[in-house]
Each structure stands twice: as C-alpha cells, then as structure tokens.
Amino acid sequence: MRFLSDNAARVHPNVWEAMRAADAGDAPYDGDALSQRLDEAFSGLFGREVAVLWVATGTAANCLALSAMVPPHGGVVCHREAHIEMDEGGAPGFYLHGAKLMLADGEGAKLAPQAISAVIDPIRDDVHQVQPHAISITQASEYGRAYRPDEIAAIADLARSRGLGLHMDGARFANAAAFLGLSAAQAAGDVDALSFGCVKNGGMTAEGIVFFDPALADVVRYRRKRSGHLQSKGRFLAAQLLAMVEGDLWLDNARAANAAAQAITEQAKQRLMHPVEANEVFIRLNPDEREVLRGIGYQFYDWGADAARFVASWDSDLGEARALGQAIADL
Amino acid sequence: MRFLSDNAARVHPNVWEAMRAADAGDAPYDGDALSQRLDEAFSGLFGREVAVLWVATGTAANCLALSAMVPPHGGVVCHREAHIEMDEGGAPGFYLHGAKLMLADGEGAKLAPQAISAVIDPIRDDVHQVQPHAISITQASEYGRAYRPDEIAAIADLARSRGLGLHMDGARFANAAAFLGLSAAQAAGDVDALSFGCVKNGGMTAEGIVFFDPALADVVRYRRKRSGHLQSKGRFLAAQLLAMVEGDLWLDNARAANAAAQAITEQAKQRLMHPVEANEVFIRLNPDEREVLRGIGYQFYDWGADAARFVASWDSDLGEARALGQAIADL
Amino acid sequence: MRFLSDNAARVHPNVWEAMRAADAGDAPYDGDALSQRLDEAFSGLFGREVAVLWVATGTAANCLALSAMVPPHGGVVCHREAHIEMDEGGAPGFYLHGAKLMLADGEGAKLAPQAISAVIDPIRDDVHQVQPHAISITQASEYGRAYRPDEIAAIADLARSRGLGLHMDGARFANAAAFLGLSAAQAAGDVDALSFGCVKNGGMTAEGIVFFDPALADVVRYRRKRSGHLQSKGRFLAAQLLAMVEGDLWLDNARAANAAAQAITEQAKQRLMHPVEANEVFIRLNPDEREVLRGIGYQFYDWGADAARFVASWDSDLGEARALGQAIADL
C-alpha cells in the first residue's frame, strides 16, 4: 500500500536480468560493449541520430545537460515549481557555476511561450542583468501534466527565435508518452537534450541523457567525469537503459503505473487538484482525512496543508489502487 | 586473462545477493533501512563512531570529503601522481570551487611529512598565495604501496599541528589492510575522512565516505545532493557496502586480489618498478615485449613508454596470474 | 540638469585632496599607512571595534561580505528587487559559488520579519532544498526607503534566532542615516557586515566593507585578493574612505543629496510612488510627460512604463532640483 514515490518501487525483472548479463568483466567506464550500444539503441527509439550518456540520477542528468547550454554568467528559464528549482538542493547553481534560474508561472507546473516571454522580455540586454540562455521544461510536469506536441513546438519556436537552448526533464517522460499515446520522438519534440527517466520507471541506478545535438554530448562527456558521474562499472547502467528501450519496457511500465494512477482517481475525481495525465495523483485531503488513510496503511506525502500526493509505480497493484480510491471516496 | 583494471571485474555473489534482498520497495533516497544501518555497521568495523554516506564513485567520494575541509580559496596537498590530480578530470576544481591542488613528491606515490613540508613551508601566510587547508593521501597509493600506521601517524601529526584536515583516498583501502594484516582502524589511522573503496573490490556502483568527524558528514549530506549523488534507490548502494563489511568480504576479496598480484610477481621480481603491496603490479616491459604478451591474450595498460600495469581482482584466476608471471619471465 | 544617477556625480574636493596627499609612494596593496588606519577610523565612527576592507564596487562589497557567511550549498534571503538580485549581473552566483538568492516581498523594497519567515519557514530541513544561511537588507532600500532601528533590530533578532548571518547593502547608507538623523551605529544596527557606500556619495573608486565580526574579515581578505579586488595602489582607495569618515563628509554629502531630492519632491508630492527618505525620487510620469521633461534637458531613467527615477547627488543644484519639481507640477 505504498504510494509514496515511484522512487521507492522495485526494479523490473527484465532490468535485473540485463544487469546480471552484464556481470562478466568488460572494459571499465563507458568503454564496454553495452555503453557503446546506447547511441544506436536510442537513435532507433527516436528515429534520428542521438548521443546518449548514462548517469546515476535525474539531478545529474538535468544539470549536466543544462551545463552544456548555459555559461556561468547566464540563466535558465524554468517553472517556479520545477524540480531543478525546488528539489535538487541547489544542483543547478553548482553545475552551472552560479548561473541563475529564472522562474516562470504556468498552470499545472507547465510553461507556455507567454509565461516565458513574461520572464525574459523585461530583461534589458545589458550586463547588469543576467541574460537567459536556455529553457527547461518537464515532461510530465511536477503535477503530472503532459505537454502536447504543439505545446512543445511553440516553446521550441520561441527558444529558437531567441537563441535559447531547450532542455526537457523527462524523469517521467515515459508516463507522458504513454498517456498521450505518442512515440518517444513525438513526446520529446524538438528539444536539444532530454533527461530520459529510468529509475522511477523500473530501473535501479541509471538515467539517460539524450542529446539531439551531439556537440552538447561532447562537452558533457568531460563534465560527467568532472562531476564524479563516470562510473567505472558503467556497463550496469547501460544495461538498465538498454533493457528499457530495446523492447517496449519503458512504455509498458509507464502504462502500468498510469493505469494504477487512474484506478486511484476513478472514485476520487471531485477531489483532484490536477487532471491525472501520468502516474501522480494530487488530492485534496485535510489533515484528519490523511490521518484516516495512514491509519489504514497507505503511504504518501503531504502536499501543503490540505492535500496529498499519491504516486503509482510500474509495480503498483491495481486492486490496491482502486481500494485507495474507494477509501478516499468513503472519507 | 584480463588484468586491465579491477574496475572491470565482476560483482561478487554476496553483493548481488544483498542487492536482490534490497529490491522490495522501501523509502527513497537514504531513508531506507539499509542506508540507516550504515553508520552502525562501519562504527563496528572501525571501533569508533563514524558517519557513512554512499556515493557512486571514488571521484565523488574523494571530492565530497575534501569539499567539507577546504574552502574555495584554499588548497589541498597531495602527491603529484595522486588520482585527484591525474585522473579525475578536474573534479577537485569543480567540487572545491576552484581550490588548488598543491603537488608534493614522494617515492611510490606516497607522501611523507618532509615532502609535505617542502610544499607548504615556503607558502607565505599572506593573501597573495593560496593557503593549504587539507592533505590527501592514498591507501594503497597509485603505485600499490601501503602506508604503515606510523607513517600515517606522522602525517596526521603534521596535519594537526598545521590545522589541516586529513583525507585518505581508499579506493584500494582493503588491499592495503589485507597486505599489512591490519584492522580497518589501523589501516586508516587518524584521518578525518576516508573514501572506502568498494567497486574495485567486488562491488558494483557504491563507494563509502567514512567520516570520523561527524560534522563533516553534516556538510557533505547537502553537497552530495547538490552534486546529483543522492540516488533515489539508495538502498541498492547501502546493500553493497553492508555486504562488504558485515562479514569479512572486504578483506577476503582484497586478499584474493593481492594473492593474484603476488602470483604474477613471483617469476617477474627483477622487472618490478615498485614493491607489490596491494593488487597492482608495475613491470618494466618494452613495446615489443608488451606486444608479445598481448598476442598471448593478456590485457593491461601501458605505463609510459617502457612499462605496463597489471591489476588483479577479487575474481582473478590464480593459475592465470601465475601463467602471466611465467610469460613475463619467458620474454 | 542631470538626475540620472549619483553614480555619475563628481568627486568631492576633499576626496580629491586626500587622494593627492596619498600620491607619495608607499607600500603596495593594503600595507600602506592609510589602509592601515581604516579599522581605527571606522571603529571610531561606529563606536565599536570593526575591521574594514576597501574594494572598488558595491557589487564586490556585497558579494564578498556574503561569501563569508554563506556556503556554496546555502542561500541568502533578500528582497525580490534587491540590487544583488536585479542589478549585479549574477555576481552573487559567482562569489557564492552557486548559492541561491531567496526572494522575499515587502513594501518599498524593504524586508520585515514576517516576509522573511514566509520565505524560510516552508523550507524543509532536508537536503533536497537549499537552506538559508544569511539575510541581506538594503539601507536605504532600492526605493529610497530607510530602515528604522527597531525594524533592523527585529530582523536581526530573527536572523540570530535562526542562525543566519545579516548583511546590509549600504550603497546609500549615508542617505538613510542623514534622513533619520541617526549615528552610523544606529543606522547599521546589529548587522554582521555592512557595505559602506562611498562612490555614490562623492567618492571615486572606493567602497568599504565594514565587518562587525572580525572573523568574517579574515576570510574576506583572501577572497578579495582571489577576486582581483586587492588593488596594488590601495592607498588611493583608503584615502577616499578616510576623507569620508574622518570628518562628517559622508553625512554632509548625503544631507545635500537628500535636500535636493526633497526639493524635487516639494511640488510633485501627489505623483510620488514612494515616500522620499533618501536621494531617490520615483515619480509617476507617462511617456509623453517624460518626453516633455527630456525636452527641457532633464536626464533620468524610466522606471517601467509609467514612472521615472530621479536621483540627486551631493553636487546637485538645489535650484535645478526645485525647477525640476516645478516642471513636473506644470505637466
């Protein structure tokens, strides 16, 4: 009855199997056969040439990708509630050497061109003010909302017209793609780099950074080592990513998690804070109600004073999810 | 016939088993039961209260530990051939925000008080010169040499008398302890923080940072997150470290690797560049000789123009090691 | 008819004279007799032991002071419109190595305990969120508003109770003290460090950092050199600061500037955006009206779409100031 976080879920058996298969000694770092296969595997997935690097965490993926787009004296536009602003312990400040996060508003923690312009248009082009160099969006957003292709395209147009890089935090990228019924290429749109989530989706210790511009990867290779993220037995990370994308596991797992989230939602629609478009469910619950649910055995995070966040995982039990929805309805 | 690197070795079965046992969902990050057990397990190992944090790599372990001892305007004395100077892609500059590595000499890549003094004594105590704030030594050294307890004590005395922190890079700490027949406490001596190697010693993706001064750990907890090293399924890293130290696996594996290194050495003594006190063997070999060995199927790194480095692992085959020694003798 | 900025004003004759007197060669950097006299002179001014360092700019003064209070993984609470957030080109990110500015609201660009608490109270004490380490306030504020002693005391109490450092940006400190009729000690209150403005107040190239906690100065001495702000002919900077404080020049100049600001205001009271408590006057003026004033020859900055900022200096002509007020009244 654990709906605390997809971070706490189990590792998928296919991932375990791929890791076991990687055990036999190979070249260290990313010189092994599996790491060498990543570019090809992801190029297949996205239908165009990409370069892919593994790292251990989404924080590292996001910040390394951005570090190749933004000089220390620059800035990154992101949502006021983006993970890079709220939950990474200041990692963007570290990886970008003091560059600035420029906070924009938007319903459901999503950005739109107008909100981005509201942040960057007032910035005078002089040295007294930090200049924007990139935009970062999150697919699915912090509130489990999915960007539609036309929404991404509009932001990408803006980015291009202003000479800004475009990064996508895809910690729950698969959930967005599954919800929208889109291919990986469609769900990513025309971004320059994507943090491709794996750990929350049945992986163990690997996330991918997908570079649609290979010149960025050439910089990040050095930055990855410099940040202590070039693991010496990298084959075990590559194995996880390959297990995810060489079949449809990434989508299958996301569909399962999404289905469990919908199962929670069914009986609890009127309490929803946000439409459920991925595997996160935000529900209005006062402290007493949360107490009741915890008494039954449900685990979840409080979300401010009068709400709670429930996160379904690839291994969530549908029956449990429905029972949770019913328990909420019964409050 | 792989003697390229202990980085490329397999993961020990006990480690696999401990990781499998950690699969069942638990709290994310380091809130899980295994991560919570680390302090106690390592306090037992070292016979005094320590605080322990897992990270993915030795580079991260070294640099995070040092970052708590050295302000951005300070310096760290280390050997001219130390890993932090030679092989971490500039990570100390990143993690220490531009602090300076101050390079000392010493036989076998080991430091001694005199060599340290030769570096720091000429530094005027004024703002024009970077002031030292810490010393970093490597156990076993880059050339597989082990510090004896009295050698560490002499350096620790110097550090204390100058108000410097003392860090030990223990990527091959177990090998040194095994070679010298010392307890963990003896092999570490009176350092402030130790990077406790696990990956090269049969682990997969976890290294430990052992803080003998818990105030340092309180800083590094924030820095670990900030550097993207707080993994969300941290229980799998904790499991690896616990598997290493809750039995004698860390020593058993190191003994096996050391024995294989000695087996290589037996027939090749006269070509040794350094006494073999851990699992690395540096042997004088000209290019033609190296070619011959590679033709047989041995894998290893060149070490400059006229030598080679062979590294034995916990899973090295003793017979293969002896055969390698014989092949060298036969050249 | 220049009311663009006190940054553009002339250098006061006393300052020139003091600089000329400093010409005769002396020890370089801050080893000269004048630099050595700063601590004593400012200790006299503030009625307690202080350590004082000269630097070239307010940006350097602010950021160096904060760099001694805030670790790279920490944060600084400041007003959303503070100079460090809006006008220093990202210098806090540089000097604090990526630490975060935490933006609070407050009328007239002033902070109050409640507004600070609104920012820091929701921050969970865990590693996922940046923790505050200091508060920075501006005396007089960006809108020319002066903190009263009880207001500073309330903020200082909050800072102390939360273990936060307290910094005061005093680019127009003298104007606030002059307006309130306070001593330097009263106008600073119980802050840990003060950026003591001189350039806008009749100086040329020197600002002072006043440390009420000498341990902070000991760190900043190194950071000043490291940031390229230890000038080799520092005696010329020390001379400027001494000229300001060894008489009452700092107050006399501020009084003159304040009087000119009041002279502008007299006829234009109904258009004021903020009470005038220093030398800045913010006046509601639409683009046509601004055009008219510029046609007459007045120089000033636009302040958003429908306002303008006029800044008086120590050398502003009172008659011109009154004429400007009249011109505004005549619109």
Added chain:
Amino acid sequence: MRFLSDNAARVHPNVWEAMRAADAGDAPYDGDALSQRLDEAFSGLFGREVAVLWVATGTAANCLALSAMVPPHGGVVCHREAHIEMDEGGAPGFYLHGAKLMLADGEGAKLAPQAISAVIDPIRDDVHQVQPHAISITQASEYGRAYRPDEIAAIADLARSRGLGLHMDGARFANAAAFLGLSAAQAAGDVDALSFGCVKNGGMTAEGIVFFDPALADVVRYRRKRSGHLQSKGRFLAAQLLAMVEGDLWLDNARAANAAAQAITEQAKQRLMHPVEANEVFIRLNPDEREVLRGIGYQFYDWGADAARFVASWDSDLGEARALGQAIADL
C-alpha cells in the same frame, strides 16, 4: 630609495590631469565618453581593430581574459612561476570555475614551444584528464625577460595548431616593448588577448584588457560586471588608459623605469641572476649583504635565501639607482 615595487610608485602627472578632466559628471559605468573612446585609441596603438575593457587590477585582467577562452573543465598552460600561479591568491580557480593551471618550465620564467609540448603532449585525449584550452605567457616575464617577436610567433603557431587560446599577461608590457624597441603590435604579437599594464607604469587604478578577437570581449563584458569590476565611475579608469596611450606616455614611463634598472645593474653585473630586460633586477645577495643595504635605507624584497629583487619605476631617481648599484659593488 624605494625599489620595493613599481606597484608603490607615484601616479604620473599626466594621469592625474586626465583624471581631473574626467571629473565633470558623465554617464555611469562604461557609458561615458572616455570609456567609449578606448577601442579607437587602442586600435590606433595596435594598428588593428581591438576591443578594450578597463578593470582595476592585473589579476582581474588576466583571469577575465582567460575566462573567455577556457571552459570550467579545461586547463591553461603557464609557467611554473607565472603570476597567475604564484601570486593571485587562486584567482584563476575562481574566475575559471575550477579550471586547471598546467605548469611548464622555462628559463627566466619564459615559455617556449618545447616546454609547452612537454606539458600537453602526454595528456591523453580522454575525459579522465583535464584538456588544455589556452596558453598564458608574460611579457615581460616574472624575471623581467622580454619575449622576442619570433618567440611569440612560435608559441602562437603552436597554440593555433592545437586549437588553444593565447593570452599575454602584460603587467610590464611597456617595459618589454621599450627594451626591445618594438611597437605595441610587435611586442604583443599574435595573441588573442593582452592584459595591458598601467598601474605599475604610472597609472593609479586602471588596467586594460585588449581583445584582438572581439568575440572574447563580448563575453568578458558580462563577466566583468559579474565579478564586481564594472565600476560606476569608470570614466576615471578610462582616463588613465587614454593618458597612457594617446601620447607615448606608456613608452616614456617604461623607458625611464628601464633606464633606472640599467643604472642599478651597471656596477652589479656579476651578481645578476637574470639579464635585465625590463625594470626588475634580481641580484645575488646573502642575508648579511641585504642587511647592509637596508641599513643604508634601500627598500626591496628578499628573493629566496640568497637574492633580492629591486624594481625601478617611472619615477625612480637615476642617481639613486646608480648609487644603489655602487653600494652593491662595494659590498
């Protein structure tokens, strides 16, 4: 009888005069008429289009210039005794965000292609080692040695062939040009950026950064502000630089200083540690001998255990200089 440092010398009357003329209020920062004239004045001096920024110190000039050539994960080759390595309090680590100084050897603190190659050739092009991105040389060197045009050309060729930037620290650039009888263009050669010294040569608080590649200046404009080096009364810095180069003052002052250095040398040739090619004189003197000279009233720095450094300035008295040489000869 002051030969301690040209840093301690007086400000030249022409510089004073230019500064006085700049007093009348003008636009703040670098919007004033004098700052706007810099590019043209220096383009005239160098006979090609250059962009010039003023800063307060040579440390800031050097580090800002390099920061536009070297990414945080890169390195700069410089001499082991270069000012950026020895005397800037770690400023390169700060301004380059942890990039690495790569130390090369060379007689008289000068670099040559072979010495540079000895440092960079062994660096494997992989992510474990920091890669060089620039070379920094000093004209005249730390030991007062001047690079000849062919020497600079050889280094520039190497730099270009390796894709490295080339920076020249010209704290005593004028002294080198004067000694060699070269134009500014010849003394700089084909570098990308030059720190053009002014303070040691009769200036007060201004150094110039001359960018032969204007794209570098466009980056440094932002970095200058971000480092707190955009002074608000910048016209006083511009005035100093213009006074230096709009006549031949920069050369005249350097010739005077050089002549005084030669005057010291005449009688003391056999004790010279280095040929005197600028305004610094390094002389072998044991502690007793130094005591004698100090007893007479001479001021200078010890240089290690058995030598001393005497620096002549534009305002050194030739008679005093000769008398010093005689006093040394008399020892």
